Amino acid sequence: MTRSARRLARARPVTAVSEPGNAPVAAPSGNGAAPAKVKAGRHREATLYQALAGAGAGDGRSLEQLRADARVAFQALEPPVWRRSGFWTTSLQSLSPDLLSEQRQAPDAGATAGVPEVVRRTLPDRPRAGRIVQSADAVVQLDLDPALAEQGVILCSLEEAFREHGELVAPWYSRRLTIDRHKLEAANAAFWRGGAFLYVPPGLVVEAPFEIVYAIDRPGVAQYGRTLVLGGATSEFRVHEYDLAEDFDGQALHAGAFELYLQDGARCRLAQFQDWGSGEVFDVSTRFVGVGRDAYCHWLPALLGGHLVRQHLELAVMEPGGDMAFRGLLFTEEQEHLDVFAVDLHETGPSGGDVHWRGAATGESRASFEGLIQINPGAQQTHTYLQFHSMMLSPKARIDAIPSVLVSADDVSASHGGTVGELDETAIFYMQSRGLDRPAAVRVIVEGFFEPLVAELQDEALEELVRAKVASKLAAASEDIEAYATSR
Amino acid sequence: MADLEIRDLHVRTEDREILRGVDLEINRGEIHALMGPNGSGKSTLANTLLGHPSYEITEGSISFKGEDITEAEPHERAKAGLFLAFQYPVSIPGVSVANFLRMAINAKREEPIQVKEFRNQLQHAVELLDVDRSFTSRHLNDGFSGGEKKRAEILQMAMLAPDIAILDETDSGLDIDALRTVAEGVQRLHDEQGLGALIITHYQRILHYVEPEFVHILMDGRIVLEGGVELVERLEREGYDQIRQEVGAGAAGDSSV
Numbered sequence A: 001m002t003r004s005a006r007r008l009a010r011a012r013p014v015t016a017v018s019e020p021g022n023a024p025v026a027a028p029s030g031n032g033a034a035p036a037k038v039k040a041g042r043h044r045e046a047t048l049y050q051a052l053a054g055a056g057a058g059d060g061r062s063l064e065q066l067r068a069d070a071r072v073a074f075q076a077l078e079p080p081v082w083r084r085s086g087f088w089t090t091s092l093q094s095l096s097p098d099l100l101s102e103q104r105q106a107p108d109a110g111a112t113a114g115v116p117e118v119v120r121r122t123l124p125d126r127p128r129a130g131r132i133v134q135s136a137d138a139v140v141q142l143d144l145d146p147a148l149a150e151q152g153v154i155l156c157s158l159e160e161a162f163r164e165h166g167e168l169v170a171p172w173y174s175r176r177l178t179i180d181r182h183k184l185e186a187a188n189a190a191f192w193r194g195g196a197f198l199y200v201p202p203g204l205v206v207e208a209p210f211e212i213v214y215a216i217d218r219p220g221v222a223q224y225g226r227t228l229v230l231g232g233a234t235s236e237f238r239v240h241e242y243d244l245a246e247d248f249d250g251q252a253l254h255a256g257a258f259e260l261y262l263q264d265g266a267r268c269r270l271a272q273f274q275d276w277g278s279g280e281v282f283d284v285s286t287r288f289v290g291v292g293r294d295a296y297c298h299w300l301p302a303l304l305g306g307h308l309v310r311q312h313l314e315l316a317v318m319e320p321g322g323d324m325a326f327r328g329l330l331f332t333e334e335q336e337h338l339d340v341f342a343v344d345l346h347e348t349g350p351s352g353g354d355v356h357w358r359g360a361a362t363g364e365s366r367a368s369f370e371g372l373i374q375i376n377p378g379a380q381q382t383h384t385y386l387q388f389h390s391m392m393l394s395p396k397a398r399i400d401a402i403p404s405v406l407v408s409a410d411d412v413s414a415s416h417g418g419t420v421g422e423l424d425e426t427a428i429f430y431m432q433s434r435g436l437d438r439p440a441a442v443r444v445i446v447e448g449f450f451e452p453l454v455a456e457l458q459d460e461a462l463e464e465l466v467r468a469k470v471a472s473k474l475a476a477a478s479e480d481i482e483a484y485a486t487s488r
Numbered sequence B: 001m002a003d004l005e006i007r008d009l010h011v012r013t014e015d016r017e018i019l020r021g022v023d024l025e026i027n028r029g030e031i032h033a034l035m036g037p038n039g040s041g042k043s044t045l046a047n048t049l050l051g052h053p054s055y056e057i058t059e060g061s062i063s064f065k066g067e068d069i070t071e072a073e074p075h076e077r078a079k080a081g082l083f084l085a086f087q088y089p090v091s092i093p094g095v096s097v098a099n100f101l102r103m104a105i106n107a108k109r110e111e112p113i114q115v116k117e118f119r120n121q122l123q124h125a126v127e128l129l130d131v132d133r134s135f136t137s138r139h140l141n142d143g144f145s146g147g148e149k150k151r152a153e154i155l156q157m158a159m160l161a162p163d164i165a166i167l168d169e170t171d172s173g174l175d176i177d178a179l180r181t182v183a184e185g186v187q188r189l190h191d192e193q194g195l196g197a198l199i200i201t202h203y204q205r206i207l208h209y210v211e212p213e214f215v216h217i218l219m220d221g222r223i224v225l226e227g228g229v230e231l232v233e234r235l236e237r238e239g240y241d242q243i244r245q246e247v248g249a250g251a252a253g254d255s256s257v
Helices: A063-076 A117-122 A146-150 A158-164 A183-191 A425-432 A438-455 A460-476 A478-487 B042-049 B074-080 B097-107 B115-128 B133-137 B146-160 B176-193 B230-251
Strands: A081-084 A088-091 A130-135 A138-144 A154-156 A196-200 A205-216 A222-231 A236-245 A251-262 A267-275 A280-291 A296-303 A308-317 A323-332 A337-346 A355-361 A366-375 A382-392 A398-407 A413-421 B004-012 B017-026 B031-035 B056-064 B082-085 B164-168 B196-201 B214-219 B222-227
Touching (some): A117 A205, A117 A236, A138 A146, A205 A222, A205 A251, A222 A236, A222 A267, A236 A251, A251 A267, A267 A460, A280 A296, A280 A323, A296 A308, A323 A438, A337 A355, A355 A366, A366 A382, A366 A413, A382 A438, A425 A438, A425 B074, A438 A460, A438 B097, B017 B042, B017 B056, B042 B082, B042 B196, B074 B082, B097 B115, B097 B146, B115 B133, B115 B146, B115 B176, B214 B230
Parallel strands (some): A196 A222, A236 A267, A251 A280, A267 A296, A308 A337, A323 A355, A355 A382, A366 A398, B031 B196, B082 B164
Antiparallel strands (some): A154 A196, B004 B017
């Protein structure tokens, strides 16, 4: 299995991963690469891939300049379409153009000041280090343990962080995120308001999690989440992000940009609980986690609901000795469409990586997981593994897994594996013979399928939340699952 | 009326009839052995008694404690007090032995079992089966050795305290130590809780450790000979072929063995 020392040419740099035939990208990309023409449906995303090489600190643009440049790109770009290998397309065709109109990006007059009910209902009542809640485009709740504030922890809106802690924020803001790969990324960079900033000073160990919440409380909202997290050298902390929406009729948009940087020896457990409810919420987000020298990050997104979700996720070892565990689980239902592009990027060696995702699907939902291991030139002594396991629970559901490995160093090991499963009737009978009814037996199997990852959250409250969500999705789909099982 | 009554049971799978009129009565507190050569229908009977969906009952009936359970769902039979120790226990990844047992016990109860009571029962069962306590925190049958799987079956049986247990070739593939542990476990549940058991086996080995009162010999889908423990000794001496010749007609005609 292990493909040691596999040499491959580095991917061709491409700027915009958007549909060919779009207007040419107006603004030059932050990393200077020229836009390239790519024929539709011919490539995996991996071959279009390039690391997010930075748009902000790298070239010294101010926040205002970045916003202005992003706005130019926003105006020039059409909504993106992601295609690969001819069998998978993520398109924003069905998104109301109104949500992406520039007028829409003025401060939200309909905003209510309160914390949305869905946030009160969902977030576990448990000790926390701090919490910041953004509803639509406004921060509606902010608290931070005073003892931590005294020790130098900063938790505030990103807007406030620019005002009050400019010298801390500016070198890192958009250090690796780009602003012009596609229209929604540009919209985020141009129009974001509120946002979240967390700084954990060097050496500080915080046991309870920092909670960052993005909530959409009604249809018609275009929300641009913007998060920056900095972990000082040898700090240790947890971040739990919640992406939540009320169950409403109608469309809403969340375009997120998240970046987290860990300095030397820092350790972070980052988890994301995403449940956009039953409304038509579109989520197109880009997330980057950079791991510094001898630092470690355990990252686990739980993608548990959204009408159309597109996630570009990168976990990068940027300095020697960095290590990472990149976990994720996804569970789609009904008509949901989920498109994940996850990158395990090694820029230097020695470094470690371990990517392990699991997905299940019911109804007529579609999920695609494309996982890429990229080992850059010179990243010697990198050892990494990527695995994806899926479970089909309905004849009309579909999950595609597309692993890729791009290696440009010769003293490394990188490999991938995966499984595709269905419900095991023998296991169901076994459990029934112990007194569990059929739905309970199915639940045991599916929960057991996810359990190795859920247990890795190492946080009882969050684990329970994820288990409960999986159980409620299973309950909602029980007739569908039953019909599928007995038809085989 | 016996606790478990099997009347003229005919069972088929997709393409052929396997059981061709089985009659059997088992009461709480009785230990029965069902012996037979490969392919005689032993496992079919075991699975049918618990309602496996792949086996179709074409004639006859099964009743348990006076209720007709011929058409009952497997979990209903389990709740009523039947248990099947599988020949090939299935692994259930992601669920610990202890958690699975708690679920199974709670499925039979109105109120969930108290943590302390459950822990005590588990401790008792763990000692009975001579397994390490850490065994119960491992995922059920996942990566278990053959012997561990069979011990886990008996552990579940001890915890669920059924009225009648069917042990489907629980002795196959066990070394002598594991066999003794498993057999002693069955014997103690019989002695302490009044367990009734149907021990299905191809060999005589396990019957040196658990003594059956009733022995039935199954051939070609019918019980062809019944008796006491002396039948086991006779089988040991003569083998199935001798018995087949003797019972002649009953086993003739179908050479699917």
